[in-house]
Amino acid sequence: MTERVLITGAAGGVGTLLRPRLARPGRVLRLLDVAPVLPGDGAEVVTASVTDPEAMAAACADVDVVIHLGGHSREAPWADILTVNIDGTYRVLEAARHAGVRLVIFASSNHAVGFHPAGQAPDDLYPRPDTYYGVSKVAGEALGSLYHDRYGLNVLCVRIGTCIERPVTERHLGTWLSPDDCARLFEAAIAFPGTGFRIVWGISANTRAQFSLAAGRELGYEPRDDAEKYADDVTPSSELDRTYLGGEEFCGPETNF
Template identity: 65%
Template sequence: MRILMTGAAGGVGTLLRPRLAREGRVLRLLDLAAVEPGDGEEAVTADVTDPEAMAGAMDGVDAVLHLGGYSVEHPWQDILDVNINGTYVVLEAARKAGVRHVVLASSNHAVGFHPREAEAPDYLFPRPDTFYGVSKVTKEALGSLYHDRYGMAVTCLRIGSCFARPRDLRMLSTWLSPDDCARLTEASLAADGYHVVWGVSANTRGWWSLEEGRAIGYEPKDDAEVYAPDLIAELGEPDPESMEHALLGGRFCGPALDVDNLTRER
């Protein structure tokens, strides 16, 4: 089996590479930055917005894990070119190559302006908090289109915070451990149909449903709570009234990411 991973040099891609390694599996690593391949890996230096390059990268591919694109807010034209058009180029290349399974990295920022409640349901209606969030809504919509029109199996992962360990109080609720990220990816690569799944571990303080993830075979094993004593000792108890904890998108909903601030030189 050959899996094309776009954005392989990024944070999530770097964490996943050793965890997705399997005998009989080849990971084809694609990124704008050069990647040094290891055992069971191939490297392609290419831009996800380049149709010719993506067509070549799909040769012999059985499934696609699309992580490529900007991972934080950028001006509209950047988001449009890379995150939105890039996803179209990837899906169109996959369709033409006959790839049947695609996993798309969405984000909690697709629904960031929803107030936090006891547990956000699966398939929560979009309320993006940024242009970046809009690109994730569009990614989910494109995935739906390519499933319904072309029969492609597509799973969209609304990823929370995927790091080696939680970095702040918010991540006690939103953390996706690297090992659970790999478990979720494996389940998604095997899932038929179209799904939108929360990318989160089984956190004691979790905000998001795990029902749809479990329905496709994802069984999270990690819990950010083991890091809570140290984080609370350092940062204090979480304030449920703060933007970080009152809205699903946290600080992405704040004025620092207003469009006027994005277009200024930094």
């Protein structure tokens, strides 16, 4: 039986890294974005916004799993965050539950808790967003909780650390999620029965890990990569990088709108 996985924000940074790693026989990837997407073998392409309820309803038809990456991936004016990140996530969840989707994986972020002091963060760390962007991730987690409790939708919120090809800064040595480990985590989530509602950290098996791996391992996730092998090549951390989980780029005053 063919499994169909819808990826929103498929043309974005994480979506581009994940697409080839999630492609496999017996699975169809449905790739949705407002930007052009090169489909790859056997993929379906939908050019639409997550804010369009009719487009989302059509995109979720016959879908088993939704991986919701769509939205602004950095700080933006409140009106944009509200429309795309918060209302867009509501539209995705609403379409998914009406379509009978089995699981929604929501790409949350470490910036949902960015103003917590830097250090080892537990799986159930209370929200303390560092930006409007971070607020949108808190709202997405809350919507996921509601849609599970009210409608029985399985929702996994992955608080992604830093999903890039390789670490660039010293801070990334504690927050890095390698693209391969990102795919391993999502595959574990897809295979896990009866997810319910969960929040897990999305990081690799980093020697200097800032976040817990316990909840991810409960899903069967076993990361294989460690940012430490890049330690000699990264730039030093700033004072704010060492002070807050969210780091200077998101916790600094220049992120204000």
